[in-house]
Amino acid sequence: MNRTSRPLSPHLLIYRWPITMTLSILHRMTGVALSAGLIALVVWLGSIAFSVGAYATVAGFMDTIIGKLMLLGWSFSFFFHLANGIRHLFWDVGMGFEMRQVNASAWFVVVATVLMTAGFWLLFYDPRSLI
């Protein structure tokens, strides 16, 4: 039997990965990342409550390259989850379901996330030490 003579769907060679699928996966990934961020927030608050030394340790770690990359990841995750979450809330009240709107709001989320993350770091980061 010639199996290739019938149409294959989706055709893998001409299949274009939709932006909406990327955003759907990212919503979940950023959500899990922010759950880890909750642990960091509690550690940070706990260190403030505990002692100067504990706070210096936590703030010192956050001032390293790895710490800053984690903060960058959490800020990106926060703004993405926020923007895409608003998109979800619109869907919840039945708005924006047309394919054109779904794709447009997807790109709006991408642009808004980049702008908010960049804006936050322009305001947040200055040469002062985190300690």
Add this chain to the structure above:
Amino acid sequence: MPGSESAEGGTDHWWAQRVTAVALLILGGWFLYSIVRLDSFAYSAVLDWAGRPFNSVTLILLSLTLAWHSALGVQVVLEDYVHGPFITAVSLLLNRFAHTFLAIAAVVAILKIALGSS
């Protein structure tokens, strides 16, 4: 038992996720705005900021809402990817324990800061 409640509790989960989401728009926005506005991350400055009554109250609200929203979200992820009756129940229980611990730890830390007993 967690995991067997979607038949009667699915709507509650859905609503709680939305209500906490809207609350976090405000509380999360406030937190990042406050962080940006902080003059310094010196210990005394952060202690003073977190200890002011309005900030303490809002930090507690943020921590509780965040823990709740996070618990609901992680629960959905676990329900989707963890299979097997025993391991599902255990993971969902651990998720609740961990989030409850985080929520109470945050409240105790903020109260300790606010009441100045450190």
